Amino acid sequence: MEIVILVVVIAVVALAAISGLVVTGRRKKAAGPQETRTPESTTETPTRTAEPTVGEETEAPPEGARRTIEEVGLPEAEAEAPVTPEAAEAAPEVEIPAPAAGRLVRLRARLSRSQNSLGKGLLTLLSREHLDEETWEEVEDTLLTADVGVGPTQELVERLRERVRVLGTRTPEELRGLLREELLTLVGPDMDRTVHTETQGAEDRPGVVLVVGVNGTGKTTTTGKLARVLVADGKSVVLGAADTFRAAAADQLETWGTRVGARTVRGPEAGDPASVAFDAVKQGTEAGADVVLIDTAGRLHTKTGLMDELGKVKRVVEKQGPVDEVLLVLDATTGQNGLVQARVFAEVVDITGIVLTKLDGTAKGGIVISVQRELGVPVKLVGLGEGADDLAPFEPEAFVDALVGEA
Numbered sequence: 362m363e364i365v366i367l368v369v370v371i372a373v374v375a376l377a378a379i380s381g382l383v384v385t386g387r388r389k390k391a392a393g394p395q396e397t398r399t400p401e402s403t404t405e406t407p408t409r410t411a412e413p414t415v416g417e418e419t420e421a422p423p424e425g426a427r428r429t430i431e432e433v434g435l436p437e438a439e440a441e442a443p444v445t446p447e448a449a450e451a452a453p454e455v456e457i458p459a460p461a462a463g464r465l466v467r468l469r470a471r472l473s474r475s476q477n478s479l480g481k482g483l484l485t486l487l488s489r490e491h492l493d494e495e496t497w498e499e500v501e502d503t504l505l506t507a508d509v510g511v512g513p514t515q516e517l518v519e520r521l522r523e524r525v526r527v528l529g530t531r532t533p534e535e536l537r538g539l540l541r542e543e544l545l546t547l548v549g550p551d552m553d554r555t556v557h558t559e560t561q562g563a564e565d566r567p568g569v570v571l572v573v574g575v576n577g578t579g580k581t582t583t584t585g586k587l588a589r590v591l592v593a594d595g596k597s598v599v600l601g602a603a604d605t606f607r608a609a610a611a612d613q614l615e616t617w618g619t620r621v622g623a624r625t626v627r628g629p630e631a632g633d634p635a636s637v638a639f640d641a642v643k644q645g646t647e648a649g650a651d652v653v654l655i656d657t658a659g660r661l662h663t664k665t666g667l668m669d670e671l672g673k674v675k676r677v678v679e680k681q682g683p684v685d686e687v688l689l690v691l692d693a694t695t696g697q698n699g700l701v702q703a704r705v706f707a708e709v710v711d712i713t714g715i716v717l718t719k720l721d722g723t724a725k726g727g728i729v730i731s732v733q734r735e736l737g738v739p740v741k742l743v744g745l746g747e748g749a750d751d752l753a754p755f756e757p758e759a760f761v762d763a764l765v766g767e768a
């Protein structure tokens with residue numbers, strides 16, 4: 362009897378082994394580590410232990426599983442270096458940039474074109490014969506759509522209602538004047554919009570400007586354009602490429618620098634941004650430069666990561682003296698997302714000025730008002746195009762004129 366049982370067992374095991382060999386190839390991937398009781402699985406054991414094999418690794422989800430809310434909320438850097446048309450072509454000769462004074466006036470036509478719908482829309486509504494509740498709601502909606510923000514919108518509507526009531530008749534000129542005055546009040550004509558490029562520390566060190574913001578907002582481009590503005594003003598500039606995550610960002614900055622004869626200090630790819638920033642200030646000081654502009658990385662994995670990195674950059678630079686200006690670069694076309702970014706950065710470093718880029722590409726100029734209100738910090742510069750000299754000092758009057766149109 363025992364012999365019979367033994368023979369049956371051997372036969373079953375042999376059969377199982379043969380069928381196992383046939384299906385092994387297919388089952389390899391599907392089988393879990395626990396399926397280890399059949400003879401064929403003994404030979405597979407090494408591939409099913411906790412150690413993943415090459416094949417198994419390729420099956421793992423490539424990304425997405427570990428993304429955080431911060432990553433979703435704040436745009437990632439572009440995979441490829443956004444190269445400006447100017448940067449694309451090698452330009453070994455040092456250029457003489459156009460002076461910055463009066464740029465906003467020169468660019469006013471561009472600004473008016475892009476901002477027109479807000480002013481035009483408001484004036485059309487205010488010119489209606491009867492300014493009823495519904496019309497005022499439409500005025501409110503127009504302002505909100507243009508990113509003016511809830512608080513400033515309510516203030517503006519309240520003041521306009523009151524003044525229109527007192528005024529009685531309303532000629533188009535009167536309305537334009539009213540709107541201009543009230544918008545100007547909201548934009549804040551008296552805020553100090555000087556970009557502090559002069560050192561507040563020892564006389565023999567350069568002014569230090571930190572440029573922060575999410576990648577893709579125009580941070581590197583702005584740093585390059587600002588270098589041109591400073592060179593046009595007769596200042597010597599050293600650039601610090603502290604965005605070490607992407608070699609292309611440093612290349613891009615260096616191209617901007619080369620064009621105006623400004624040296625770019627850069628470190629190894631993926632090196633410590635703080636050490637590049639430190640070196641840039643050190644070299645700027647040794648070279649007797651007037652200003653050091655530091656472009657930082659805005660690749661946000663988590664707020665903590667950003668806090669660590671930017672905080673460290675600032676602390677390390679401050680070992681040599683104070684940072685004179687921290688400019689936050691925001692893309693005007695991103696609306697509410699821009700405000701979310703502004704909040705995050707303001708929690709990490711003390712922002713002293715805002716640069717609104719791509720204002721040429723949006724009719725929602727109201728973000729100037731809402732972001733200033735949000736951070737309590739003035740917009741100091743605006744980007745009005747991709748051209749090398751399309752960065753202008755922000756002038757409230759010229760901006761509001763562009764909003765409401767010429768008289």
Ligand SMILES: Nc1nc2c(ncn2[C@@H]2O[C@H](COP(=O)(O)OP(=O)(O)OP(=O)(O)O)[C@@H](O)[C@H]2O)c(=O)[nH]1
Pocket residue numbers: 438439442443444445574575576577578579580581582583604610613717718719720721722743744745746747751
């Ligand atoms: N229309 C317009 N485009 C702009 C303006 N400022 C920047 N850009 C464009 O925006 C794109 C992104 O600019 P970058 O300077 O590369 O952005 P960044 O924030 O430095 O991002 P990284 O290079 O990834 O660090 C480029 O194509 C710029 O030419 C602007 O004021 N108007």
